[in-house]
Amino acid sequence: MLLERYLKVSENKLPAKFLILKSIDVCNFDNKDIDELWEMHENAMSEFRETTYIKNIKITHPNLLDLKIEIAKRIFENCHFCEHRCYVNRNKELGFCRIGESYYSSEFLHYGEEKVLIPSHTIFFCGCNFKCVFCQNWEISQVYFENLKVENYCKKVRPKLMAKIVEEKRTISKNVNFVGGEPTPHLLKILEILGYVNVNIPVVWNSNMYMSEETMYLLDGVVDLWLSDFKFGNDNCAERLSKIKNYCKVVKRNHLMINDEDIIIRHLVMPNHLECCTERIFKWIGKHLDAKVNVMFQYRPEYKATLYEDIDRTLTYKEMEKAHLLAKKYDLDTDV
Ligand code: SF4
Known part of the structure; x- marks a missing residue:
């Protein structure tokens, strides 16, 4: 059943995946190079896959989550968290996203998400690796591209405090x-x-899915529910409206790398993009994935969207109806 495991974790009937990672011990990894760390990761993940359904967790150190943190530190110093693959040391320089230290704009109990999620403790991190011209959240996502002073209105992420x-x-x-x-x-x-x-708390990864393969490996065993955002059905629209290359290849690959049935895919229907985007996305999901799909109609021209004639309006009823019919045509589960 879709979302079954997520719901059990949420109801405290099963442990969250990150807690299971903490129960899997690994050898000391000081002085190991990145290839050795990945090899250790692969071996420990085999153990993780066999223990996904255990009920009682005994935390050990160093554990598989510690190892993932160490690998993430190495990636941060040669950044390829996403497919921009900037390979910069983010302690000293900035890549495409211009994000150095992590800041967040707010965190609160969100009641506006899908019904299986609410109340959802949502943490809004600043910055983005996309430059969507229609972003409805641009004050948070585009802060670095707009040269806004993030430290003036956002808070630095302090992991221990945030965990509390x-x-x-x-x-x-x-x-x-x-x-x-x-x-x-x-x-x-x-x-x-x-x-x-x-x-014990399920982890929701609410993302544009433009991660690198390495990030997907790190997220495996961390994410209990994938809340993905599938925007475009072709690379031209992605490049024109979000300034992103190879969108379809990366986003499809990452969806196919998810090993479980705890996925909700969001698709924001945009005016004039029913054929080139909505239909192609729905057709692909129907063929390749077992996932819930949230067909979203709240598009409104925000940020720079007024400069793009095709998306400079809200949806018509006809377009909304067509999106519903397409979801039916490709047999998508839209009950979210
Ligand atoms: S755009 Fe992606 S690869 Fe480049 S620095 Fe930011 S997270 Fe890293």
């Missing part, structure tokens, strides 16, 4: 929801936060 907040909110929250902007450039800090969290 996550634990406190768990008395009410159904999950912790890492979003932005985009969480991918913040993966190191997110893993560090989870390193300090000691309550």
Whole structure:
């Protein structure tokens, strides 16, 4: 059943994956090079896959989550968290996303997400690796591209403190929801936060899915529910409206790398993009994935969208109806 495992973790009937990682011990990895770390990771992940359904967790050190944090530190110093693959040392220089240290704009119990998620403890990280001209959240996502002073209105992420907040909110929250902007450039800090969290809580990865393969390997065993954003059905629209290359190849690959049935795919229907985007995406999902699909109609021209004639309006009823019919045509499960 779709979302079955996520729901059990949320109801405290099964442990979150990151807690299982903490129960898998690994050898000391000081002085290991990156290839050796990945080899250790692969071996330990085989053990993880066999123990996904255990109920009682005994935390050990160093463990598989510690190893993932160490690999994330190395990637941060030669950044390829996403497919921009800037290969910069982010302690000293900035890549495409211009994100150095991690900041977040807010964190709160969100009641506006899908019904299986709410109340969702949502943490909004600053910055993004996309430059969507229609971004409805651009004050958070585009801060670095707009040269806004992030430190004036956002807070630096302090993993130990954030973990405490996550634990406190768990008395009410159904999950912790890492979003932005985009969480991918913040993966190191997110893993560090989870390193300090000691309550059982499902992890939601709310993302544009432009991660590198290496990031996908690190997220395997961390994410309990994938909340993905599938925007474009072809690379031309992605390049024109989000300034992203190879969109389809990367986003499809990453969806196919997900090993479980805990996926909700969001698709924001855009005016004049029913054939080139919505239909192609739905057709592909119908053929390749077992996932819930949230067909979203709240598009409105925000940020720079007024400069692009095709998306400079809200949807018509006809377009909304067509999107519903397409979801039916490709037999998608839209009950979210
Ligand atoms: S997260 Fe992506 S865009 Fe940002 S520096 Fe790393 S590879 Fe570049």
